[in-house]
Amino acid sequence: MAALTVETTAVPVHGAATEKVATATRVASAAGAGSVRFEKLGKIYRSAAGAVNALEDIDLEIPAGRVYGIIGRSGAGKSSLLRTINRLETPTSGRVLVDGQDIGRFDEDALVELRRRLGMIFQHFNLLSAKTVRENVALPLVVAGVPKKQIAERVDEVLALVGLEGKHNVYPSRLSGGQKQRVGIARALVHKPEILLCDEATSALDPETTLSILKLLKDINRSLGLTIILITHEMSVIREICENVLVLEQGRIAEEGPVWQVFGAPKHDATRALLRPLSRDLPEDIAARLQPQPVAGGEAVLELHYTGGESAGPDLSCLASALGTSVRLLHGTIDRIQGHAQGTLLVAARGVSESNLEALKGHVGSARILGHVASDV
Amino acid sequence: MSPAMYNRLWLAFLDTVQMVGISALIALVIGIPIAVFLVVSAPGGFFEAPRLNRAVAAVVNGFRATPFIVLLVALLPFTRFLTGTTIGVWAAIVPLSISATPFFARIAEVSLREVDKGLIEAAQAMGCRKWHIVRHVLLPEAFPGIVGGFTITVVTMIGASAMAGAVGAGGLGDMAIRYGYQRFDTTVMIAVIIVLIAMVTLVQFAGDYTVRRLRNR
The missing domain is CATH 1.20.5 (Single alpha-helices involved in coiled-coils or other helix-helix interfaces)
Structure with missing residues (x-):
């Protein structure tokens, strides 16, 4: 004792x-360390052209163990925000707390210590071309003064984790984009960080490779329990792996919440704009025949929107009872995000009017009649 | 050419190799730290020191602006102070290395500056200190470019070493002037030129080959 x-x-x-x-x-x-908190964070870039408010009034708590997404259009300040966490970027005002510690007060030694608790991966991988895969992955440990034998063991371990066995002595220029990012991930994980920062980690990859990298990140989050904070401009990336999402617009928080809520019922224009690539427009053949007034013997076309908050999800029998058995599915997408089914369905039904919509209440997030068509579409 | 002349040519060749070799080594050892300093202390570098940066840059430019033949003469007192003599191979090495160092430093600086900023950021993010970044990122990544720049420096120095004959340093240039030009011995002149061409070709080939190997991995 x-x-x-x-x-x-x-x-x-x-x-x-x-x-x-x-x-x-x-x-x-x-x-369960690995939490980040921003308090009244602000960042102003001053240049000859004048001052630019890159970040303003950011108040946010990222709990440990989450996969947290930050999305925004280019220039929204995502990259600056991410870089304040390991102080590659110094905020002009406010504080950043990692595990409750104000990192703005850190001196050089403490900062190096902090950075060894955080891993970071990049859009363009940022691998050293003069070093082999093994040397690239080993570097964080080499500069930390870890004994050679331990480094070798740990490097083998992480390279196996990211699925790159047998590539130890290859130079990065010989690898594909996906393999390079796997090396980047291995390098970021080699010192067992609490938080992994991902800076547009999949933006330079093709869709298939993107999915495999996202799956790897998800697995890592589950098996190692580390916090993942990622920034992206693609909503599909957020949908794929994030639990929470923050939408940044011109350096301010536009909205924040669980991914299914933000996706199901976006409140801010910026969010809707970012979601647009994922949504489907009214098919052209239907749009062309749509008339504002009911047509005798024709059908009404309805748009049903599910936010994911409905008790039973898209319930087809309830559609039939509210709209009549003539109801037909025309077009639509339902995605399941974090266990919540959400999306938009386009249906056609005979003899439907505003009064029928009342019966849908509680079963559908929102419903509206887009118009009418003469006969079968 | 008489056997005595062949012997003279051989000795002159050795003198040139010695002058250029030692001066190149000095330029390498001093030039790289200067180049690294110029890059990291520049505005936006990770060891910003704008005033010192400007001062060093001014000195480097000053030496580069002075023609070698002028430098050779201007440095005579300094050379005498360092080597105790103003004639011979060692007397030539002083101005030769002082002229080559800033030249090489500037070329190496360009290669170092071209290292992707993202790599430096990645190194900082993984907990590298400034020295680690120089040692593991800047120098290895710029190495092929530095080798290429060193090749150019050595070739330039072979040319400059011919002027060192002016301080009685010997070497191939000295031989071409004394025998080829002043004694009208065209054979010696041609022989010296052939040896010089062979030297430059060999250096250039070795440099290019190394750069290609480094870049191709």
């Missing part, structure tokens, strides 16, 4: 102190 007290209080040599910090971090990590 006495020996234990001595060991935890006496840290005379700097090197020993660093070791202690590292051990403490590892323990904290197991207990």
Whole structure:
């Protein structure tokens, strides 16, 4: 007991102190460290052309263990926000807290320590062309002064984790984009970080490779329990792996919440604009024949929107009872996000008027009659 | 050409190799730190020091603006202070390396500056200190370019070393002037030129080959 007290209080040599910090971090990590909080964060870029408010009034809490997405159009400030977490970017005002510690107060040594608790991957991978895969992945440990034997073991471990066994001695120029990003991920994970920062990690990859990288990130989040904070301009990436999403617009928070809620019922124009590529417009053949007034013997075309908050999801029998058995499905998409089915359906039904819509209440997020068509569409 | 002349040519060749070799080594050892300093201390670099940067850049430019033959003469007192003499191979090495160092530093600087900023950012993000970034990122990534620049420097120095004959340093240039030009011995002149061409070709080939190997991995 006495020996234990001595060991935890006496840290005379700097090197020993660093070791202690590292051990403490590892323990904290197991207990779920990896939270980030922004308080009244602001960033102003000053240049000859004048001052630009890159970030303004960001108040946000990212809990440990989440896959958290930050989305916005280019120039919305996503990249700056992400970079304040490891202080590659220094905020002009406000604070960033990692595990409750204000990182703005860190001196150089503490900052290096912090960065060794965070991993980061990049859009263009940023691998060193003069080093092999093994040397690239080993670098964070080499500069941290970890013994060679441990480095070799750990590098084998992470390369196996990202599915790159047998590529140890290859130079990055010989790898495909997806493989390069896997090396990037291995390098970011090699020092067992609490948080993984992803800067447009899939934007330079083709759709298929993007999916495989996102799946890898998801697996890592589950198996290692580390927090993943990613920025992207593609809603599909958010839909694929994120639990929460923050929409940034001109340096401010436009909206924030669980992904299914933000997707199902977007409140901000910026969110709707970002979601547009995922939604389908009214098919042209139907649009061309649509008339504002009911047509004798014709059908009404309805748009039904599901936000994911409905108790039973898209319930077909309820559609039939509200709209009559003539109801037909024309077009639409239903996605299941975090267990919530949401999307838009286009249906046609005979003899439907506004009064029928009342019966749909509670079963459909929103419903409206788009118009009428003469006969079968 | 008489056997004595062949012998002279061989000795002159060795003198040139010695002058250029040692000066090149000095330029390499001093030029790279200067180049690294110029890059990292520039505005936007990770060790910003604009005033010192401008001062060093001014000195480098000053030496580069001075023609070698002028530098050779202007540096005579300094050369005497360092080597105790103003004639011979060692007396030529002083101005030769002082002229080649800033030249090489500028070429190496360009290669270092071209290293992708993203790589430096990645290194910072993984917890590299400034020294680590120089050691593991800047120098290795710029290495092919530095080798190419060093090749150009050595070729330029072979040319400049011919002027060192003016301070009695010997070497191939000195031989061409004394025997080929002043004694009208065209054979010696041609022989010297052939040796110089062979040297430059060999250096250029070795440099190009190394760069190609480095770039092709």
